[in-house]
Amino acid sequence: MPTGLSIRNATNADISFLARIEYEASLPPLNRCFWEDMLHDTDTGALPFIEAMLRVGGGNWGNVGDFWILEDSGKPVGAAAGYTPNHEDYCPLRLSCLKKIAQDLGWSVETTIAFSDRYEQYWGGNYQPVFLTPQAPWIIENVAVLPEYRGRGLGKTLLQALLAVGRSQQHSHVGIMVINGNDVARHTYESLGFQPYETFYAAYFRDRFQIEFPGVTKFGLCFN
Numbered sequence: 001m002p003t004g005l006s007i008r009n010a011t012n013a014d015i016s017f018l019a020r021i022e023y024e025a026s027l028p029p030l031n032r033c034f035w036e037d038m039l040h041d042t043d044t045g046a047l048p049f050i051e052a053m054l055r056v057g058g059g060n061w062g063n064v065g066d067f068w069i070l071e072d073s074g075k076p077v078g079a080a081a082g083y084t085p086n087h088e089d090y091c092p093l094r095l096s097c098l099k100k101i102a103q104d105l106g107w108s109v110e111t112t113i114a115f116s117d118r119y120e121q122y123w124g125g126n127y128q129p130v131f132l133t134p135q136a137p138w139i140i141e142n143v144a145v146l147p148e149y150r151g152r153g154l155g156k157t158l159l160q161a162l163l164a165v166g167r168s169q170q171h172s173h174v175g176i177m178v179i180n181g182n183d184v185a186r187h188t189y190e191s192l193g194f195q196p197y198e199t200f201y202a203a204y205f206r207d208r209f210q211i212e213f214p215g216v217t218k219f220g221l222c223f224n
Helices: 012-026 035-039 046-056 095-105 109-122 154-168 183-191 202-209
Strands: 005-009 067-072 075-083 138-145 173-179 195-201 215-222
Touching: 005 154, 012 046, 012 067, 012 075, 012 138, 035 046, 035 109, 046 095, 067 154, 075 154, 095 109, 138 154, 154 183, 173 183, 183 215, 195 202, 202 215
Parallel strands: 138 173
Antiparallel strands: 005 067, 067 075, 075 138, 173 215, 195 215
16 A cells, blocks of 8 residues: 555544545435435435434444545545445345434434335335345445545555455455446446446336436456
């Protein structure tokens, strides 16, 4: 790893930073965080919601202990999560934790029910949507570098370090997913040896969820 850069496992003290990373990771290429579509009328923004989700361990796409933070001279500049997928629920939120999240945020019963209904509608009312089916026993998610540190290859450095973690944990292979149109992320993944595994195009989301969405491509990398 280049001089001045280091990687460490995240702790609860990093929750605000990790929320920022999750938020940044959700933006490309549409420049919009998907949580915002479910949080309208709750008086809660995406960042406070993500922080609450991390505090109660309510995420399926990486909780605090799953994150690794890249630091530049001791300052956190990027992070990504590597986790074993939940084979009962592939969507981003563990709905069993929603009550704790709502309590953390001070939501009323009515707000909590409205959010839950909106969340289930957004994900098709199916917690095992086909396009999210894990393609590997270990998944990398929520990869981001703070905007002011981009353009230095730090995203690739972060992923290289996280792949080393995966190998050290003796996973056989790893999966990662990108929204179609996020060419920067796609080129980075391919430069590290990831190969396309499966693509879901815009028509799939239009027909299945009645939304306009560019689709996703899932990638895989064998550690052996």
